[in-house]
Amino acid sequence: MAQLETLRAHESVFPANPRDELLRADRLPHIWCPGCGLGIVVGCFVEAMRASGIPQDRHVVVSGIGCTARIPGYLNLDTYHTTHGRAIAFATGLKVANPELEVSVIAGDGDLFNIGGNHLIHAIRRNVDLNIFCVNNFNYGMTGGQFGATTPPGARTSTTPYGNFEASFNIPYIVAAAGAPYVARWTVLHARQLLQSMLRAFQVQGLAFVEIISPCPPTFGDLNNFNDALAMMQYFQTCSRVDDRADLSKASLSMKPPDPIVVGNFVDVKKLPYHEVERNMIQSALGRSK
Amino acid sequence: MSGNLACAEGAIAAGCRFYGGYPITPSSEIAEHMSRRLPQVGGHYLQMEDEIGSIAAVVGASNAGAKSMTATSGPGFSLMMENIGLAVITETPCVLVNVQRAGPSTGIPTLIGQGDMMQVKWGSHGDYEVIAYAPDSVQEMFDLTVKAFNMAEKYRTPTFVMADQVIAHMTSKVVIPSADKIQIVNRIRPTKPNPGFIPFPFDDDFPAMALAGDGFYVNVDSLTHDERGYPSLDNSVSERMLDHLTGKVRNHVGEIVETEEYLTDDAEVVIIAYGSTSRSALRVVKEARLREKKVGLLRLITPWPFPAKKIEALGDRVRAMVVPEINYGQMEHVVREFASCQVIGVHHPAGALIPPEKIDSALEKL
Numbered sequence: 001m002a003q004l005e006t007l008r009a010h011e012s013v014f015p016a017n018p019r020d021e022l023l024r025a026d027r028l029p030h031i032w033c034p035g036c037g038l039g040i041v042v043g044c045f046v047e048a049m050r051a052s053g054i055p056q057d058r059h060v061v062v063s064g065i066g067c068t069a070r071i072p073g074y075l076n077l078d079t080y081h082t083t084h085g086r087a088i089a090f091a092t093g094l095k096v097a098n099p100e101l102e103v104s105v106i107a108g109d110g111d112l113f114n115i116g117g118n119h120l121i122h123a124i125r126r127n128v129d130l131n132i133f134c135v136n137n138f139n140y141g142m143t144g145g146q147f148g149a150t151t152p153p154g155a156r157t158s159t160t161p162y163g164n165f166e167a168s169f170n171i172p173y174i175v176a177a178a179g180a181p182y183v184a185r186w187t188v189l190h191a192r193q194l195l196q197s198m199l200r201a202f203q204v205q206g207l208a209f210v211e212i213i214s215p216c217p218p219t220f221g222d223l224n225n226f227n228d229a230l231a232m233m234q235y236f237q238t239c240s241r242v243d244d245r246a247d248l249s250k251a252s253l254s255m256k257p258p259d260p261i262v263v264g265n266f267v268d269v270k271k272l273p274y275h276e277v278e279r280n281m282i283q284s285a286l287g288r289s290k
Numbered sequence: 291m292s293g294n295l296a297c298a299e300g301a302i303a304a305g306c307r308f309y310g311g312y313p314i315t316p317s318s319e320i321a322e323h324m325s326r327r328l329p330q331v332g333g334h335y336l337q338m339e340d341e342i343g344s345i346a347a348v349v350g351a352s353n354a355g356a357k358s359m360t361a362t363s364g365p366g367f368s369l370m371m372e373n374i375g376l377a378v379i380t381e382t383p384c385v386l387v388n389v390q391r392a393g394p395s396t397g398i399p400t401l402i403g404q405g406d407m408m409q410v411k412w413g414s415h416g417d418y419e420v421i422a423y424a425p426d427s428v429q430e431m432f433d434l435t436v437k438a439f440n441m442a443e444k445y446r447t448p449t450f451v452m453a454d455q456v457i458a459h460m461t462s463k464v465v466i467p468s469a470d471k472i473q474i475v476n477r478i479r480p481t482k483p484n485p486g487f488i489p490f491p492f493d494d495d496f497p498a499m500a501l502a503g504d505g506f507y508v509n510v511d512s513l514t515h516d517e518r519g520y521p522s523l524d525n526s527v528s529e530r531m532l533d534h535l536t537g538k539v540r541n542h543v544g545e546i547v548e549t550e551e552y553l554t555d556d557a558e559v560v561i562i563a564y565g566s567t568s569r570s571a572l573r574v575v576k577e578a579r580l581r582e583k584k585v586g587l588l589r590l591i592t593p594w595p596f597p598a599k600k601i602e603a604l605g606d607r608v609r610a611m612v613v614p615e616i617n618y619g620q621m622e623h624v625v626r627e628f629a630s631c632q633v634i635g636v637h638h639p640a641g642a643l644i645p646p647e648k649i650d651s652a653l654e655k656l
Contacts, residue, residue, distance in 0.1 A: 079509045080510045081521075082350075086372075089347050090350035092343075094502055097355065098354035101502055119339065
């Protein structure tokens with residue numbers, strides 16, 4: 001509340017945030033830690049939404065559980081904060097029942113690649129017309145920084161005190177292999193490219209997937225030689241390599257400077273989305289439009 | 291037609307336009323029939339990767355405006371527990387049909403059980419109330435499925451049809467009334483978006499539901515939330531929300547509860563039964579009456595909410611109650627809670643109907 005009052009005191013200088021109509025300003029300040037990348041994701045999302053030309057009424061955002069999953073709660077839209085891992089399954093029901101909706105899922109790596117992994121690959125296989133924005137911070141931030149499926153091998157987390165014994169998922173490689181027609185990866189440092197990717201995701205017919213690499217300063221960052229958020233942003237700046245034609249099998253992340261972070265728009269192909277296949281086949285089978 | 295087909299036709303008649311499910315014996319014919327029927331009426335059949343995804347998709351589809359359902363059996367029902375809670379806390383109407391089979395675990399997939407009667411009430415974590423029906427005929431598979439949809443829409447809550455393998459696979463004549471003779475309840479929708487719109491009014495047992503795309507910009511949250519749908523850590527908000535979620539069923543128990551009585555007026559002993567078991571019980575009552583024994587039957591059409599007042603009143607005037615179940619005493623436990631008379635459970639292992647003789651021998655011992 002004190003922060004809010006300070007903000008209000010400066011209203012003469014900053015009368016209102018130009019994005020207020022797209023945000024639930026009455027819910028601010030948000031719950032995220034200093035140095036977190038999620039604010040940039042929110043900014044990019046609302047700007048992409050505004051640029052999409054799709055009416056605000058038709059945008060729907062679904063999330064599961066975790067820090068990233070709190071994003072929809074700050075957006076002035078129809079928003080659904082559901083259960084851990086189930087955002088994509090919930091969003092699939094929404095989209096299939098009403099294909100007019102522009103449905104986005106904003107979720108963390110834990111939500112999508114650990115507990116929700118099965119729903120993810122099946123939604124990609126079905127090519128449900130969803131925009132999935134996966135913020136990858138390499139650990140479970142909200143519960144205190146435990147390791148997950150995206151934690152690089154050897155990395156320290158609150159449950160890998162001797163280093164991570166497990167191999168990690170290479171997100172764009174999996175998503176492309178499952179058949180997503182649009183796959184991109186950016187870090188939160190690449191705000192402009194990220195915004196353009198989100199905009200592209202709204203346009204793509206079918207499942208569009210964007211991985212967003214983000215710092216988690218108090219947990220993953222702190223235990224893995226990034227002294228603060230700035231140190232990780234500097235790593236993003238110095239070691240990111242834009243390569244739209246990258247060999248995705250080699251795009252896994254060690255999060256150890258100077259190992260590269262391969263980013264880019266990796267896949268962008270045409271593929272009929274589920275609801276259109278459903279409509280076409282039923283029309284042809286029943287001989288009439290629904 | 292079979293009970294499963296009657297259930298599917300009841301759903302279509304009630305206005306169901308979305309089915310999200312995963313095949314499982316002995317409920318699969320519901321999915322098969324819905325996959326054929328839904329496209330014919332402009333609906334959607336979506337086969338998900340598992341039962342967790344199925345119920346999540348059902349809750350999502352309902353928030354997009356489609357009357358939605360799933361059907362499953364014990365193992366799938368267990369997987370659905372998580373998002374049954376989501377439907378409860380987000381006040382999302384939907385119908386879950388559980389064609390009960392033998393358990394625990396995978397049990398005997400093709401044979402009857404009634405072992406999920408407590409799970410349907412208590413299975414998901416936290417406090418909530420449910421509305422559950424237990425059909426005992428193919429006709430009721432149709433009628434009670436329609437009713438389950440109506441109650442889900444009216445109270446904005448998940449409702450359950452707790453069927454069993456015998457009723458689901460039984461075949462009999464079903465009367466399907468013409469559409470104008472079937473009472474249909476649709477959820478109340480808010481009229482126009484306005485800044486003062488309250489999406490989750492805690493003092494309204496029949497709150498209007500804004501759908502995705504309606505322009506109300508509602509935050510629908512699995513977290514404990516206030517009337518705006520905003521997450522809250524405040525214990526008084528938690529109290530108000532839980533009072534509302536449980537109250538909207540508890541305040542209307544009299545309107546929701548349904549039982550059927552057979553020869554209870556002069557009965558000294560009453561059999562309390564539901565689902566297929568009530569068919570065995572009915573024969574026991576008829577045969578006992580031939581022997582001039584004053585035995586009656588109370589059938590639980592809604593095991594939940596439990597007809598506590600009816601059991602209390604009956605318990606005060608009969609000598610004993612006998613509760614036959616294809617489980618080890620689940621509803622017997624609840625009958626005991628409210629009956630002042632002697633209560634005898636007749637427990638039968640899942641895998642077969644209760645032979646009437648087994649109920650009869652319990653009566654003989656009284």
